[in-house]
Amino acid sequence: MTFYTFCDTLNVGKFLEITHRQRKGDSMSFYFALGLFIGTISVLCCGASFLVCFTFWTFAQSDKFFTVLKEGYTKAIMSNGKPVRLVMRSENHRFRKELEGTSGRPQDWDIVEYTPPAIAPATPSNMEGAWTRITRTLRFVSGVYLFDDLVWIGFPPAYSVYTYTFHWSSRVQDPRGEGMKQVQRSEAVSHILAPQQEVYFALIEAAKTSELVPVNASVALTVRIMNPFKALFNTHQWLKTVINQSEPLIREVIGRYTFKALTESRETASNELENDEGFKAHRKTLEMEYGVNIVLAQFRSIEPSGKHADEITKISLQEYTAQQELKKAEQKVKIADEEAKAIGILARATKGRLQEELGAVVALGLAAVELRKMELLPKGLLVLGGQAPVMSLPFSASDKKTQ
DSSP: OOHHHHHHHHHHHHHHHHHHHHHHHHHHHHHHHHHHHHHHHHHHHHHHHHHHHHHHHHHHHTTSEEEEOOTTEEEEEEETTEEEEEEEOOTTEEEHHHHHOOOSSGGGGOEEEOOOOOOOOOOOOHHHHHHHHHHHHHHHHHTGGGGTTEEEEESTTTEEEOOEEEEEEEEEEOTTSSSEEEEEEEEEESOEEOSSOEEEEEEEEEEEOTTOOEEEEEEEEEEEESOHHHHHHSSSOHHHHHHHHHHHHHHHHHTTSOHHHHHSOOSSOOOTTTTOHHHHHHHHHHHHHHOEEEEEEEEEEEEEOSTTHHHHHHHHHHHHHHHHHHHHHHHHHHHHHHHHHHHHHHHHHHHHHHHHHHHHHHHTOHHHHHHHHHHHHHHHHHHTTOOOOOOOOOOOHHHHHHO
16 A cells, blocks of 8 residues: 555545534434424414414303303303203203203203213323323413313304393392391393202282281292293293292282291291292292292291381380290209209218218217217318317326336
């Protein structure tokens, strides 16, 4: 090998080494650029997805395209002014048509109890757990989780959610400190509370008791909607209809009782309506016609009205106060009787103990009696606040000599 050949060999080796380094650097640059490109596309896609989801979520707040449906809520979907379907969110309830099929009757929208199928708990594998975490992250990043409480309505304006003005009464604390007062409320709503229960108040004014005393009665109605289609579309204002149709029966029930009988239970609500057979039959009629079930009906307050209201209230308060004082006196007498019985039992026990003890001492003779007296004398003096005496005992002559 000549000198030039050796030099050429060195140059080729360096050239190959340089070429390999350049290719390696180009490969790293390629993968870096590819990763950057994929990351950018992912961020843009997630951002676009989140923006789209957030836009539809914003529309859903005003019932456009989608609507927000909370647990225990039911909404009616309208098309050209006609109800086409109802949507409800409840884990343990379903519409009858969902379980039995469609028949085109109003009864299809009866709410029936439903027990979800039990799913046996399974321990996920490492792969399943990793996949769950990945999908959860993707749902959050892409904004898909915003659709969890949304229900599809349709394309506006062809489809919309039924909206109406709801009027009801509630009891609130009187700011003047005079107890509770009933307040009328109204609000434009796009849902009906079904199947969950709700309490509403009805004010029955100037009802007459059996002795013709005019009273204002506040009635608490615990209501459950059993068929939201009937409640929304069989009448214009379902709660107002229920109260108006129930008012004559409530007045009739009030007319069977005296004012004292209606107000004698001040701590708890009365059950006159619950025990009335006519009102029970009226409940079934309301459920059949309007899909409204009155679960519980109770008088919450009975107050006299008219020009003699203050006088009747004063007399009633005096009677109530007298009854409370009588109950307190009876309780004191009962306590005194119990204490007297306890004292009697203790006295008899003490008497028996003393008789047995003294009988045993007397049986031992006069010396035992004198000795017992000497034992008890210091205790008696201590009880009376004195000091125990120092008692000298007689000694025999032989004892004196030894001393």
